Amino acid sequence: MAAAKKAVLGPLVGAVDQGTSSTRFLVFNSKTAQLLSHHQVEIKQEFPREGWVEQDPNEILHSVCECVEKTCEKLGQLNIDISNIKAIGVSNQRETTVVWDKLIGEPFYNAVVWLDLRTQSTVESLSKRIPGNNNFVKSKTGLPLSTYFSAVKFRWILDNVRKVQKAVKENRPLLGTVDSWLIWSLTAGVNGGVHCTDVTNASRTMLFNIHSLQWDKELYQSAALVGQMSKNTYGTGCFLLCNTGCRCVFSEHGLLITVAYKLGRDKPVFYALEGSVAIDGAVTHWLRDNLGIIKTSEEIEKLAKEVGTSYGCYSVPAFSGLYAPYWDPSILDDMNRDCGIPLSHLQVDGGMTSNKILMQLQADILYIPVVKPSIPETTALGAATAAEAAEGVRVWNLEPEDLSAVTMEQFDPQINAEESEICYSTWKKAVRKSMGWVTTQSPESGIP
DSSP states (O other), rough: OOOOOOOOOOOOEEEEEEEESSSEEEEEEETOOOEEEEEEOOOOOOOOSOOOOEEHHHHHHHHHHHHHHHEEEEEEEETTTTGGGGEEEEEEEETTTEEETTTTOSSSSSSOOOOOTHHHHHHHHHHHHHHHHHHHHHHHHHHOOTTTTTTHHHHHHHHHHHHHHHHTTTTTTEEEEEHHHHHHHHHGGTTOOOOOOOHHTTTTSSSTTTTEEOOOOOHHHHHHTTOSSSEEEESEEEEEEEETTSOOOOOOOSSSEEEEESSSTTSEEEEEEEEEEEOOOHHHHHHISOOOSSSSHHHHHHHHHHHHOOOTTOOOHHHHHHHOTTOOOHHHHHHHHHSSSSSSSSEESSGGGGOOOHHHHHHHHHHHHEEESSOOOOHHHHHHHHHSSSSOOOOOOOOHHHHHTEEEEEEOOOOOHHHHHHHHHHHHHHHHHHHHHHOOOOOOOBOO
């Protein structure tokens, strides 16, 4: 029997979406942005001590390889030639850090996840010692001093993992965020793997000058002391971004200034204001894995619908502290003030947007429409778009405005403005009452 004829679709673009809870690989048609196939693998988190969050870098790498393999198998079943994949982009959990041995290709220690709190004492020490307090760092990086970012995690590993301390004398360790670890491993590793990152990930390390777009020598010395207008991503954490264009808008209200994207070596850099919330979908995992209240994430919406009202009960899931704007969410209010242009609606993406009650609650509290694209894979689509912008690729036939035609589901406020304000102000009161409960304890050091 003759072999089945391969479907001809032209150039394809792939995207690795490596998140805190799972890894996915997706392949898109470059002519239409249609999602052709994908595969997803859940990954584990480890909690060796209270406030510590780690992951196995090899598990992360293997999950990517499995997703790529399974997706390619599915494409084969659709008679799609995988040799048509011309570029692959990487989207990742940005501040999670890995240190590995460039001679043997093995991690020295688990990846320290962005949620991890072990560096709180280091951050407090830095806050007291750096000239101008946080402003010295924030003016260069757009970031406040926080356990959130990579530099203090690198510092902790260098100070506390004996294998790394020994290897440093032999110039063996490579440091990087998850994208660096994946790209190095997937481009030959010890046999000449590329050790790199891009400006968006670099801008979250607290070592990168977002104005010069270079690693900053002065920031290294400090460390030694220790496309949409706006969108909200609901994943393990929650991240609200407002595209400020080529203008770097300094926040007066506790928001981060971050590099949004730079689509090509000679292209301009675009900045964004960002408000970050540490715990969002992670609450669902906590209810499932720790409390045993649910068996699957999908049960949350069903249970919430059955209850109907919270009867005045508020939960502030500050398991990893409060991020923007407190840094210890009046986030949208602050973003409106900093941008100077109130948002008329909020575009959303991420796994938690499948919960319609959550989306309606968001619309009611913000008192603006919440708009969800019919294609939930906007993070991966963005990574694919960026990948095709690489030199020598240029296979994407769509302009950003073409993607705006994607159908949307809109959630309009269903309560009046007064009710919305009461809900919002009561939530802020609950947040204030949750602050100041934990005292800092220095972690033990000296890990083999």
